[in-house]
Amino acid sequence: MVASAEKQEIVVNLYRPNAPMIGQCVETYSIVGEGAPGLTKHIVLSLPDPRYKYLEGQSVGIIPPGEDAKGKPHKPRLYSIASTRFGDDGQGRTVSLSVKRAEHVDKDTGEPGVGVCSGFLTDLKAGDEVMITGPSGKTFLLPEDETANLILIATGTGIAPFRAFIKHLFEEDPNYQGNIWLFFGVPTSSTLLYQGDLEAWKAQYGDRFRVDYAISREQQTADGKKMYVQNRMAEYGSELWEMLQKPNTYTYICGLKGMEDGINSFMAPLAEQAGQDWSKFQKELKRADRWHEETY
Incomplete structure (x- = not known):
């Protein structure tokens, strides 16, 4: 659960879009079965700054590389965190995401395309760098009641x-x-x-x-x-x-x-x-x- 003392110490927006943390992809694998419509992956990212702590129910921001149509850096996309506060590594030095690859067909050209951030994340390989912001959110946390x-x-x-x-x-x-x-x-x-x-x-x-x-x-x-x-x-x-x-x-x-x-x-x-x-x-x-x- 989340004790009242923990709620007071919740970390929010330690890293912001203008100065993100640079983590790395530690592990990535598909979490859908054979013949599934679309691709969904479990992605584990490293958190090099030990101050970056999160609780269950918070989100992490990911900034895809490159620029948008206006020539500006992409804005962060928020993803709900799929790991506990201790991370999949058990040490609290990783954060995990569940990401579905967003696929679409361009209305004008008929060409297939993928979402900017979901495409970037689902293409990651171990060792690839990722720009991370957050953590964010305080409204989806677990209650304090241990009998909940x-x-x-x-x-x-x-x-x-x-x-x-x-x-x-x-x-x-x-x-x-x-x-x-x-x-x-x-x-x-x-x-x-x-x-x-x-x-x-x-x-x-x-x-x-x-x-x-x-x-x-x-x-x-x-x-x-x-x-x-x-x-x-x-x-x-x-x-x-x-x-x-x-x-x-x-x-x-x-x-x-x-x-x-x-x-x-x-x-x-x-x-x-x-x-x-x-x-x-x-x-x-x-x-x-x-x-x-x-x-x-």
């Missing part, structure tokens, strides 16, 4: 901060006593990022860790439509509503913005049945720091 029960909702690379959350709480925090329930939405089975880790945690921690997948191109709802993460959650609507009534339940949402409307659409009638207004109740959860969204 977490509802984690992710799509695609939105799983990145939750890999960090789960690994830290179960493997690094001996005082954590709560449970974690993850809902993870992806298009195909081959794009279930970190599935090996998730299944290992499920096997090791039993009832303390639940995971439900929504695989939109392979699974269907009861009425024959595509199974998105909000549809999978709706199957457990009453149980989720009951959990949200407890003061030690914290919800985190990371990924595509579209899922927010889907979540609201099945939570609203549940709230109404309980004589409450969902939008008001959700605002209360946010004010109490029990509902966090990081969507794009």
